[in-house]
Amino acid sequence: MSSSASSSRTSAFFAHPLAPYGWDTGWEADFAPYAAAGLLPGRVVRVDRGRCDLATAEGAVHADTAFVTPHDPLRVICTGDWAAVDPHGEPRYVRACLPRRTSLVRSTASDRSEGQILAANVDHAIIAVPLSAELDLGRLERFLALAWESGAQPLVALTKADLVPDPVTLAHLVQDVETAAPGARVLPVSATGNDGVELLAALVTGGTSVLLGTSGAGKSTLANALLGQEVMEVQAIRDVDGKGRHTTTTRNLLVLPAGGVLIDTPGLRGVGLYDTGAGVDRTFPEIAELAEDCRFHDCAHESEPGCAVQAAIQDGTLGHRRLESYRKLQRENQRIVAKTDARLRAEIRDDWKRKTASGRAALRAKRGNAR
Known part of the structure; x- marks a missing residue:
């Protein structure tokens, strides 16, 4: 041609x-x-x-x-x-x-372990984390696992950055979030002062972005700043607990002036995982990398000999909070998948029986030594 x-x-x-x-x-x-x-x-x-x-x-x-x-x-x-x-x-x-290129899915609160699709054909997942309250890194890691599993590229927007006037404190907060979000860009933004908004808009130009976060995270204010006009209604934060009400009640797709589109979502009270094994591994890449050097391929990273993950905990190269968060998300995801996977349910049941028998044997031995 x-x-x-x-x-x-x-x-x-x-x-x-x-x-x-x-x-x-x-x-x-x-x-x-x-x-x-x-x-x-x-x-x-x-x-x-x-x-x-x-x-x-x-x-x-x-x-x-x-x-x-x-x-x-x-x-x-x-x-x-x-x-x-x-x-x-x-x-x-x-x-x-048409067949979806990506889909953002969370688990519902029902006992049937159903998934709920939040948005389709998304390129970027903007996770709004407010600096008006203490950082909840565990919740952030849940959002990250959700985003990575969807196939979208996560971005973390630290909203209400104007409430942290000390640059040193702000830098420390950014560093803490970067540690919890490897592979994701972390940007402090102030929608009211328009600080960091232009850079965020440039990062998502030309694609489809979804805005995620809890109620009161400043999503609607950030959406208005990205859109360049007051499109989303904004409500004040309660002084009692620093939380906000659901301003957005439906998922709306809006065209961005610099190119691309934005999907604003209601605040998510719960971030249930739904078959996000790969997403959890992407959220904790350092643990997955360490696990390759463990002596046993099925190492649980607890008390097994030759565990590289536990060695990293001991020498301080891996934080104990990160490992506990990883374990928690892995267990939750395993339970969700097991509800629809009989083989996995059997494996979990057998593992529980082995651990119970081992614990009883250790207790009997302890009692025998005491006598």
């Missing part, structure tokens, strides 16, 4: 009405069978009770999702999906969704 023809196709692509929403040649190729059937592509910008709003080449469309409401909760249509819409009839219907 000549360079002029290639340039012409590139120009035509960037002139596509859905380009600001992330439409590219890959999505165009995936959508080709639906286009041949006369369907219209659109990106889901909001979902609410079986209906969704989409951005299409013909403008905003309000459509029914009845045709794509499966029993699997991970396949329900969500904000960020690319969908095929029937352009005719009232109401309009979403006929199908």
Whole structure:
């Protein structure tokens, strides 16, 4: 193909009405069978009770999702999906969704161990951590495991940085978070003073970003700063406990002025893991690296001889808090997976029996020595 023809196709692509929403040649190729059937592509910008709003080449469309409401909760249509819409009839219907490139999933509070999809086709996960309260590194590590598992690149935004005027204290806080978030960029930002916002906007330009955090983390204020206008409602933080109420009640996809789109989510009270084994390993890469030097390949990093992880704890190169957090997330993820994996349930049960028998034998030996 000549360079002029290639340039012409590139120009035509960037002139596509859905380009600001992330439409590219890959999505165009995936959508080709639906286009041949006369369907219209659109990106889901909001979902609410079986209906969704989409951005299409013909403008905003309000459509029914009845045709794509499966029993699997991970396949329900969500904000960020690319969908095929029937352009005719009232109401309009979403006929199908394109395969997702990434998906952000957490575990629900139900006993059935179901997953809940929070956002689809996300490139960056911006985790808002407020400096208005004491850092909760364990919760941050949960968000990081969620983000890494999704396939998105996590970014940590330390919001309300203006509340820490001492630069030395702020630098120490950034360093603590960087230690808990290897592989993720950590940025102190002040949405009210616009400090750090431009750098964060530059990092997420051109892709799809999702904003995560607890209630009162300053997500809506940060979203307004990134959008350059007051789009999201902002509520004051309670003086009693420093927490905020849910300002955002739905997941909304909005176009960023510098390029790319932002999905703002409601504050998450709980961050349950859902089959995030790889995500946990990405969150604690130093432990996974140390484990390669353990004497036993199935080392539990507790009291086994030749354990490189315990050796790192002893010489101070690995913090005890990091190891305990790693163990906690591994156990939780294992329990979630075991609910739907009979083989894993059996392995956990056998391991528990072995440890119980070992403990009883040690107790009997101790009593015998005492006599």
